[in-house]
Amino acid sequence: MSCTTLLIGKDASYSGATIIARDDDTGSGRYDPKRFVAVHPDDQPRHYRSTLSHVEIELPDDPCRYTIAPNVLPNRGILAEAGASERNVAMSATETIAVNERVLAADPMVELRPAVGEPGDADYQPEQPGGIGEEDIITLVLPYVHTAREAVQRLGDLLEQYGTYEANGISISDVNEIWYVETIGGHHWIARRVPDDCYATVPNQLGIDDFDLADAAGEQRFYMGSADLREFIEENNLARAMKPAAAAGFAGTAASPDHFNPRTVFGTSTPKDHIYNTPRAWYMQRCLNPSEDWDSPAARYTPISDDIPWCRVPENKVTIEEVDYILSSHYQDTPYDPYGTLGTPETRHRYRPIGVNRTGHMVAVEIRADVPAAEASVMWVSFGSGPFTTVAPFFANVDDTPAYLRDTTKTPSTGNLYWDNRLIAVIADAHWFENYNAVEAYGERVRAFGHRHVAGTDAAFAKAFAADVSATDADVVRTLEDANAAMADYLQKQTAALLADVLYTSTNLMHNAFFMSDRWQ
DSSP states (O other), X not given: OBOOEEEEOTTTBTTSOEEEEEEEEOOXXXXXXXXXXXXXXXXXXXXXXXTTTOOEXXXXXXXXXXXXXXXXXXXXXXXXXXXXXXXXXXXXXXXXXXXXXXXXXXXXXXXXXXXXSOTTSTTOBOOBOOOBOTTTHHHHHGGGOSSHHHHHHHHHHHHHHHOBSSOEEEEEEOSSXXXXXXXXXXXXXXXXXXXXXXXXXXXXXXXXXXXXXXXXXXXXXSEEEOTTXXXXXXXXXXXXXXXXXXXXXXXXXSSSBSEEXXXXXXXXXXXXXXXXXXXXXXXXXXXXXXXXXXXXXXOSOOTTXXXXXXXXXXXXXXXXXXXXXXXXXXXTXXXXXXXXXXXXXXXXXXXXXXXXXXXXXXXXXXXXXXXXXXXXXXEEEEESOGGGOOXXXXXXXXXXXXXXXXXXXXXXXSSSHHHHHHXXXXXXXXXXXXXXXXHHHHHHHHHHHHHHHHHHHHHHHHHHHSSOTTOOHHHHHHHHHHXXXXXXXXXXXXXXXXXXXXXXXXXXXSTTOOOGGGSOO
């Protein structure tokens, strides 16, 4: 699927928390309704069979509870997409990327091959399952790990054993670290840790721009990857862009250096990227480092630059509001805004926006270090097209989620967050300027209430459980579920009010509108 990822290291975040956030955008030709659910250990499969690739995997018998934002329809598998576990490990899977033909020749994708003929025929060939993919990753990894590093290694082991049928990037975090994993061909992978004082931006393009083979094979402070990565590169002549040993800060020999740029070795760079991918990275970094020159003819980076850094230090610590703004953005204050007045009709539709009509949800998982572990993970959730909605916080360590987010219907209806926001977007879009103030005010109210609600829950939690040695896990979970229910109740009332507002405004602007007061007497 197409999507956009923003990762915020703990020293770069406003709260001292790690934050991983991602838009999940439905592919062309369909819309996938989304929901927000908790998965109990008893509901976790022990024998897993992928819907799309038919790969079958035996799973451990000790899963933990976790909360996810999957598809409603099961036709393409679970597609958990974003999740956080009771152990405070979070994942967002996946970011669809691309690897080049040389990689695919050396390590082909593991694709499902249907059976040929019938059993008993002389030329019968049984079905060959494919590898794992986006639909599987969170289900296979998140319930079984205790740290982000452990999750990276488990995912890497699964990729090496079963392979994958698609190129993807996966975000993984805990309270201390954020890791970003990219699949390389059918069975290889690389991972890089986001520096604590940095953010990382990833459109649908292989993003990691530096890799240290020595660290990956040794201490693994900032890099991990397939054990045979160096040999894979050398044996398949992939190293055309390796930096020479003489370059400052790079070790190794000219034939086998330790540092290299994965984008050039493994990735692609096409005119399509300059329409679909690089402009999104450019705009995200423009928002978080605004004092730099992004627009003049002398600008270091432009919307079509192929060398925009994967990560960098922001000018100010990044807030949830900025994450929400960026991942719902449409090139505001530039000639490329489809709702704007700058530029020309051509420039306003030149590049693929971040917040598009096809967005199913955006989830920002914040794992906090300054509260008890039981309430550390907060999932800031929005459903529908980003420019017309907003995030709201929900605690992840629960047995159940509010019906307003959980019980999304398969077909359009009101009374659930996904379809309410889809209806708001399609009504308000045609009359952007007339509806924008109402949408903006809705977002401000919900986010302000959300911050106040989280702080109030923290205070109540501390008062209730700090000295209560008899408190059980069930008591903690019930408290967090009550908090989520209150948040959902407020969100539902505000969303219903916004729907009524934009419906009234847009109805008055219909082409067949007529009022007696319009007629001159």
